Amino acid sequence: MKIFIIFLSLPKVYIQPPLWYNARAMENPRENPLPLPTIRRYPIFLRAIGEMMDAGEAFISSSVLAERLGLDPVLTRKDLAMAGVPGRPRRGYPAGELRAAINRALGWDSATDAVLVGAGSLGSALLGYAGFKEQNLSIVAAFDANPRLAGSTVHGVKVRPLAEMARLVRRLKVHLAILTVPTAAAQACAETLVEAGVRGILNFSSAQLSVPEGVIVQNVDLAQPLAVLSHAIARHG
Amino acid sequence: MKIFIIFLSLPKVYIQPPLWYNARAMENPRENPLPLPTIRRYPIFLRAIGEMMDAGEAFISSSVLAERLGLDPVLTRKDLAMAGVPGRPRRGYPAGELRAAINRALGWDSATDAVLVGAGSLGSALLGYAGFKEQNLSIVAAFDANPRLAGSTVHGVKVRPLAEMARLVRRLKVHLAILTVPTAAAQACAETLVEAGVRGILNFSSAQLSVPEGVIVQNVDLAQPLAVLSHAIARHG
DNA sequence: TTCATATCGCTACTTGAATACCGATAACGA
DNA sequence: TCGTTATCGGTATTCAAGTAGCGATATGAA
Numbered sequence: 192m193k194i195f196i197i198f199l200s201l202p203k204v205y206i207q208p209p210l211w212y213n214a215r216a217m218e219n220p221r222e223n224p225l226p227l228p229t230i231r232r233y234p235i236f237l238r239a240i241g242e243m244m245d246a247g248e249a250f251i252s253s254s255v256l257a258e259r260l261g262l263d264p265v266l267t268r269k270d271l272a273m274a275g276v277p278g279r280p281r282r283g284y285p286a287g288e289l290r291a292a293i294n295r296a297l298g299w300d301s302a303t304d305a306v307l308v309g310a311g312s313l314g315s316a317l318l319g320y321a322g323f324k325e326q327n328l329s330i331v332a333a334f335d336a337n338p339r340l341a342g343s344t345v346h347g348v349k350v351r352p353l354a355e356m357a358r359l360v361r362r363l364k365v366h367l368a369i370l371t372v373p374t375a376a377a378q379a380c381a382e383t384l385v386e387a388g389v390r391g392i393l394n395f396s397s398a399q400l401s402v403p404e405g406v407i408v409q410n411v412d413l414a415q416p417l418a419v420l421s422h423a424i425a426r427h428g
Numbered sequence: 429m430k431i432f433i434i435f436l437s438l439p440k441v442y443i444q445p446p447l448w449y450n451a452r453a454m455e456n457p458r459e460n461p462l463p464l465p466t467i468r469r470y471p472i473f474l475r476a477i478g479e480m481m482d483a484g485e486a487f488i489s490s491s492v493l494a495e496r497l498g499l500d501p502v503l504t505r506k507d508l509a510m511a512g513v514p515g516r517p518r519r520g521y522p523a524g525e526l527r528a529a530i531n532r533a534l535g536w537d538s539a540t541d542a543v544l545v546g547a548g549s550l551g552s553a554l555l556g557y558a559g560f561k562e563q564n565l566s567i568v569a570a571f572d573a574n575p576r577l578a579g580s581t582v583h584g585v586k587v588r589p590l591a592e593m594a595r596l597v598r599r600l601k602v603h604l605a606i607l608t609v610p611t612a613a614a615q616a617c618a619e620t621l622v623e624a625g626v627r628g629i630l631n632f633s634s635a636q637l638s639v640p641e642g643v644i645v646q647n648v649d650l651a652q653p654l655a656v657l658s659h660a661i662a663r664h665g
Numbered sequence: 666t667t668c669a670t671a672t673c674g675c676t677a678c679t680t681g682a683a684t685a686c687c688g689a690t691a692a693c694g695a
Numbered sequence: 696t697c698g699t700t701a702t703c704g705g706t707a708t709t710c711a712a713g714t715a716g717c718g719a720t721a722t723g724a725a
Contacts, residue, residue: 226711281672
């Protein structure tokens with residue numbers, strides 16, 4: 192009797208167990224980063240939690256929150272669990288602690304300073320954006336290359352000439368910059384900012400910034416969501 | 429002699445072959461949607477391809493493009509392959525055809541009309557955004573609830589009272605709307621727009637819009653990239 | 666007091682995208 | 696003319712994230 196065993200494909204063996212989402216994930220945030228999609232959903236959760244607390248809720252259940260936001264309840268629960276606050280059956284998560292934990296995870300628990308570079312129409316609009324204070328972010332200075340703008344005050348922030356930027360950023364120890372300059376000027380500005388100690392840049396220009404390791408750039412590109420939208424409309428139309 | 433065969437985990441069998449990235453993917457776009465990340469990268473590619481064409485390049489190779497944008501060459505090649513234009517060894521993809529194909533995939537090959545709702549500071553800034561014309565998008569009308577703004581002209585677009593919105597959107601057969609109204613007003617505006625025939629909404633408010641099936645909403649939430657940024661800074665700091 | 670149940674927290678599975686790898690081929694230089 | 700090689704186009708693998716299912720448990724009602 193002969194026995195033939197043919198492996199068409201090797202069975203998949205998990206050497207490492209799949210990532211488990213539990214409170215311990217927060218014990219050492221250095222080695223347990225939050226999933227990126229989770230981080231992006233946190234601000235949305237924060238708003239909803241705030242509204243529910245204003246309405247007098249002391250506990251937030253994942254199912255109620257999910258329904259309110261149109262998300263999957265399980266996904267929501269995992270996100271909330273990552274914050275490290277234990278929930279209670281039939282009640283949910285304690286609202287105050289949950290909000291505090293999420294804010295802590297995002298670094299929004301203590302005040303952060305930022306500068307804005309480029310006080311054109313978009314930059315001016317951002318100076319008036321109310322949402323920043325919810326995130327404990329204050330724009331301490333604005334800069335613009337145009338000497339005509341320099342000296343004016345937009346939404347309570349004085350606009351200074353670009354030449355002062357490096358010195359002021361270094362002196363105020365600002366680590367975050369919002370870049371709303373024309374694409375052609377973006378790379379040079381970024382280099383000056385990094386040189387002066389900036390560690391994170393919110394880049395509204397369409398330039399692909401190249402920065403040294405350790406500096407984080409987040410691009411806000413209007414064309415991207417527009418592409419998703421028009422692609423979907425073109426397909427379904 | 430006894431033989432024990434123990435299956436600790438069943439081998440994974442691919443009933444369907446893994447999605448292969450080839451020219452045929454574009455044959456029937458209805459059933460072969462592009463991966464979302466690819467769609468989001470396309471606008472970035474388009475800009476770079478345009479610049480390279482301006483510099484006289486007739487062919488675009490994935491490796492050169494990837495280097496320019498700081499992306500993985502393989503990933504870039506897959507994205508370009510999805511556009512359906514065959515490339516040539518040692519040359520790359522024909523620049524003009526490639527650009528046309530990507531524009532077609534995004535629905536940017538023919539002119540599209542849009543309306544802007546909410547002519548506040550952000551709305552005004554968007555009316556001046558030069559990038560829209562690269563995407564063949566023209567904002568044909570702007571609306572605002574504030575009667576003081578209605579009647580004025582911002583960046584060449586006349587601002588009209590909100591009451592005229594439904595009628596005008598229906599008459600002009602506009603399918604795309606840019607929503608820059610305060611959060612409290614967003615849901616009501618969205619419903620009016622959808623009722624009037626709008627199929628896609630670029631939502632800059634922080635409201636979670638609920639819309640009927642078939643209508644696509646893309647949220648542009650400034651807090652999200654900011655969350656990613658400050659989380660990363662908080663971790664590495 | 667007891668029971669029904671909403672919700673949590675965990676494990677397992679599926680899906681989608683990124684990455685690795687490699688043979689085929691056309692352009693280029695010797 | 697002929698080898699070298701950059702680049703394409705395809706398959707397989709790995710990884711991250713979303714989804715499913717289910718036992719445990721505290722709450723609130725009977």
